[in-house]
Amino acid sequence: MSDVHDLFRRAADYAAQFHDTLDDRPVGPPASFDDLVQALGGPLADEEHGDADVISELIAAAEPGLVGSQTGRYFGFVFGSAMPAAVAADWVASAWDQNAFSVVTSPAAAAAEQVAAGWLAELLGLPDGGSCGFVTGAQGANTTALAAARQHVLARAGWDVGRDGLHGAPPIRVLAGVERHVTIDRSLRLLGLGTGALELVPANGQGRMRADALRDALAGGTGPVIVCAQAGNVNTGAVDPLNEIADACAAAGAWHHVDGAFGLWASASPRFRHLTVGCERADSWATDAHKWLNVPYDCGIVFCRHPQSHGDAMAVAASYLQRADGRSPSDWVPESSRRARGFAVWAALRSLGRNGVADLVDRCCDHARAFADLLGAEPGVEILNDVVLNQVLVRFDDDDETTREVVRRVQADGTCWLGGTDWQGRAAMRISVSSFRTTGTDVERSVGAILEAAAAVSGSLR
Numbered sequence: 457m458s459d460v461h462d463l464f465r466r467a468a469d470y471a472a473q474f475h476d477t478l479d480d481r482p483v484g485p486p487a488s489f490d491d492l493v494q495a496l497g498g499p500l501a502d503e504e505h506g507d508a509d510v511i512s513e514l515i516a517a518a519e520p521g522l523v524g525s526q527t528g529r530y531f532g533f534v535f536g537s538a539m540p541a542a543v544a545a546d547w548v549a550s551a552w553d554q555n556a557f558s559v560v561t562s563p564a565a566a567a568a569e570q571v572a573a574g575w576l577a578e579l580l581g582l583p584d585g586g587s588c589g590f591v592t593g594a595q596g597a598n599t600t601a602l603a604a605a606r607q608h609v610l611a612r613a614g615w616d617v618g619r620d621g622l623h624g625a626p627p628i629r630v631l632a633g634v635e636r637h638v639t640i641d642r643s644l645r646l647l648g649l650g651t652g653a654l655e656l657v658p659a660n661g662q663g664r665m666r667a668d669a670l671r672d673a674l675a676g677g678t679g680p681v682i683v684c685a686q687a688g689n690v691n692t693g694a695v696d697p698l699n700e701i702a703d704a705c706a707a708a709g710a711w712h713h714v715d716g717a718f719g720l721w722a723s724a725s726p727r728f729r730h731l732t733v734g735c736e737r738a739d740s741w742a743t744d745a746h747k748w749l750n751v752p753y754d755c756g757i758v759f760c761r762h763p764q765s766h767g768d769a770m771a772v773a774a775s776y777l778q779r780a781d782g783r784s785p786s787d788w789v790p791e792s793s794r795r796a797r798g799f800a801v802w803a804a805l806r807s808l809g810r811n812g813v814a815d816l817v818d819r820c821c822d823h824a825r826a827f828a829d830l831l832g833a834e835p836g837v838e839i840l841n842d843v844v845l846n847q848v849l850v851r852f853d854d855d856d857e858t859t860r861e862v863v864r865r866v867q868a869d870g871t872c873w874l875g876g877t878d879w880q881g882r883a884a885m886r887i888s889v890s891s892f893r894t895t896g897t898d899v900e901r902s903v904g905a906i907l908e909a910a911a912a913v914s915g916s917l918r
């Protein structure tokens with residue numbers, strides 16, 4: 457057996473064993489960051505080191521610092537796990553080491569992205585004929601989409617932002633809900649529009665942008681305008697009224713962007729797609745595959761109805777960068793050399809099929825509902841949100857300190873992991889069910905651990 461064969465075999469055996477033992481592994485990392493730096497650290501050696509030893513040392517040093525997002529009882533942030541077929545495809549992508557820049561640099565990577573993009577658009581109910589880029593995450597997708605938007609609305613105002621920049625350009629109004637995701641703000645900073653350009657549209661108690669307020673705000677100004685809607689509030693899961701927002705944008709001639717990092721996946725489920733009705737009318741969309749599709753990090757996807765504006769904002773040309781006929785994957789993303797993310801997405805979709813994706817969405821939402829029902833039935837426990845999707849906000853004894861202490865204790869207990877947040881001025885425990893691995897038993901065990909932690913701190917649960 458060659459050394460390489462042996463090395464890859466060991467890594468694969470380790471990965472398989474890691475997966476087989478997920479249920480017994482801690483969901484929170486046992487080691488501190490400083491311990492890990494020490495374990496991995498020391499001076500860079502002068503001499504070479506054997507590959508097999510390198511991998512063994514890496515595993516031994518890093519494993520105590522792993523977060524259990526591959527387990528079924530990790531409910532922090534909006535983290536998906538990674539499905540076996542997608543993980544294996546991602547390894548193969550690494551072994552192939554393809555550069556997904558263009559059809560010339562890797563016809564296979566470009567073809568996988570194109571096919572996966574078509575399947576994704578169909579699943580998410582997006583229109584044909586648009587452009588699609590594979591980026592690092594919804595942050596990258598929002599930035600790319602808003603760059604296309606900036607290009608488009610300024611071109612309509614007679615300004616070429618690609619050539620002339622923003623100095624002297626007609627000001628762009630950017631309207632977004634008060635409960636937009638923070639990545640929108642970062643995108644605006646990166647794009648030179650600045651967060652000062654934001655006009656915040658009020659939202660209801662669930663964080664849904666109010667379409668009537670948007671209509672009023674649009675009527676109160678003129679000039680190039682971009683509206684950032686959201687499918688899936690990161691706390692409540694609420695989806696903005698996309699159809700009404702589309703009406704308002706059409707009437708005002710505004711670019712309509714949808715940040716659907718996870719919520720856009722509701723469209724893939726016959727049970728939940730009523731939430732995203734109207735999303736197909738937008739001009740651009742951002743979503744993630746590393747969240748609800750459960751592909752390994754990292755993978756976000758940007759879709760755009762206007763390939764010309766998208767390409768004008770992103771594409772590059774140089775004499776040495778030979779092109780095949782037609783568009784190149786690099787026309788839709790801000791990077792040049794790039795990981796071939798399409799293989800893992802292709803594998804996830806091929807493995808799940810249309811029904812499997814719908815089932816994944818449904819199961820996560822049903823588990824979220826079960827969390828809300830089981831916890832909400834206890835005295836002193838309040839569910840703060842309408843559980844429309846996979847997000848649940850829980851508050852204990854209607855008290856900030858109690859709620860934060862329950863979160864701390866649950867994290868320390870290690871049965872499950874979830875985070876805390878503040879929802880409209882009140883502390884809350886935040887549960888996001890985004891893993892294909894979560895089972896009813898995981899939910900029951902986690903509810904037990906949460907109630908035990910709550911009983912230890914809360915007067916009414918004692």
Ligand SMILES: Cc1ncc(COP(=O)(O)O)c(C=O)c1O
Pocket residue numbers: 533534592593594595596637639686687688689690715716717718744756
């Ligand atoms: C609505 C929304 N937009 C954007 C993001 C950022 O996604 P990413 O971390 O993949 O860039 C998130 C992350 O949770 C999100 O919920």
